[in-house]
Amino acid sequence: MSAYERFVLIDDNEADNVYHEIMIRRAGFSGEVLVFENGLDALAFFKDDLGDTSTCVFLDINMPMMDGFEVAERAQPLLANKSSVIVVMLTSSGNPMDRERAQSIPSINGYVTKPLDVAKVQELMAGAV
Template sequence: MPIPQRFILVDDNEADNVYHEIMIRRAGFTGEVHVFESGADALAFLRVDELTVPTCLFLDINMPQMDGFEFARQARPLLQDKPTMLVMMLTSSDAPQDRLRAGDMPLIRGFVTKPLTRERVREMLQTG
């Protein structure tokens, strides 16, 4: 995966989104950060986006209407052949069954327990 030039946060918790965007910025990232409070809104964006910019999408598990697993299921046809997209769970869940389920989904390439740290973002920005 190339170094991310854009981040997408998909989380229904506004405070978490604000905090995580701050951590992304404090890590030195100056590019685009898109925030969506629902999986449906994020899917709508991905359907019209060209998906050519190296992007890291952080996805919460526990959201109303469409949880992170359902989002990943629906987004897979859009993203599965896009080497520029990195989809990672970013969740407060530390349940082993959630980690295993995420690991079984081909679209999900990582699992990060909240809160996101600037050190974790710096790692991503240095190694891609």
């Protein structure tokens, strides 16, 4: 049983999105997986998605137009009353400064270095952040 009904991938790299969806499916998740290749589309989704669907959002840091930190900061008021949504920074950056910055943004609940693997997805599906 998964703690989430939906996963959302926000990453401009199509290959990463395909790979990460495969890892999510291999972990046994059969629910909805949504993909946004930029932060603006993801923010529009958060604004319009009024449901209370339990959701795990994987957010990349390095994206054009708006990086993941800006997406998280702009998403803060949109997600403030959605306790069923967690945001996990999923990035290739192992930079300690990026990790510290992520920890300072209240809407970010976790930090995972790419690539995502089945074990990490199963851990998240069990409710661990």
